[in-house]
Amino acid sequence: MDATHRALCEYGYANLTMRRISDELGKSKSLLHYHYDGKEELLVSFLEHLLDEFDRTVSTEGHGSGEETLRFTVEALLSDADCHTDFDTAMLEMGMQAPYNDDFRDQFRTNDARLKDLLSHIVADGVERGEFEEIDPERAAEHLLILLDGARGRSVVLGTDAPNDVGRAAIRDFIGRITVGGDGE
């Protein structure tokens, strides 16, 4: 999965091949084919892997305020240490296959549903503790997911220098707005 990540960063989705992934892995292509029928099956597993990794990252987080937990979680979704923009581009190219590939679409939906569930829970807990305003947790989660996807898409299409900074500002702004006594700007 790490080799797939590196290969995606380097070659993007369109130019990714089983050969290139196995080269990154330092193993034979036949070994890869033993486990996966092809690039698409491997990439569906890769999407699952990303979700697992994300689950691990956020589950190690201590229990701060709702605002802190939300910020930490969103940050975990935004940051990609090594090859930021190229990886976002590759992920978006993969997403563009979803209308033509049911396995991709299903996995993207699964990942999205899990994220929505996690964010909804954080918001619901915060509302219960009086940290967030009386908002609909699902709608707040959806708002955050739309902002995350929008920020990523815009950084790819418009190619801004600091891809996620504007997106981060919008997300920070939104979290501030829903926080009781928070700073809306």
Place this chain on the structure above:
Amino acid sequence: MDATHRALCEYGYANLTMRRISDELGKSKSLLHYHYDGKEELLVSFLEHLLDEFDRTVSTEGHGSGEETLRFTVEALLSDADCHTDFDTAMLEMGMQAPYNDDFRDQFRTNDARLKDLLSHIVADGVERGEFEEIDPERAAEHLLILLDGARGRSVVLGTDAPNDVGRAAIRDFIGRITVGGDGE
């Protein structure tokens, strides 16, 4: 341009050809080639045309409150009467070419800058008239653009049945939040 729109809806970006556009137009392919070097040059003109069309739509709008004007403008950006999802998919596929095609990128940036400018002005006017809270108009405009792009992208990747409804709800929510005495949910 109308023929290009129809052909994009029908064939998407990848399968669009000069032949298919000229068939939609009911003219010869050579006439099209007389005006445009190829599909990409034609599509850059098409993006310009979309911006002009949008300018015309919003300039006919009467001068309601800031909130009304903002809602009308966003609605004009969201709705595409004929071939909603397919057109959004084609536009996103075109956007995905931007990292590899400077002409596309420049035109996407031009369109985005114009929209940002328009939305900023609407917000700034509303702030001045005391209709909107004391927010940074540029940041509010950026927030709306991120939501618009995020909603479109998600409808393509996740293939929701009512593509823009969730996006509309998030945008309505945001406009409500920045409106003095508005309804944040």
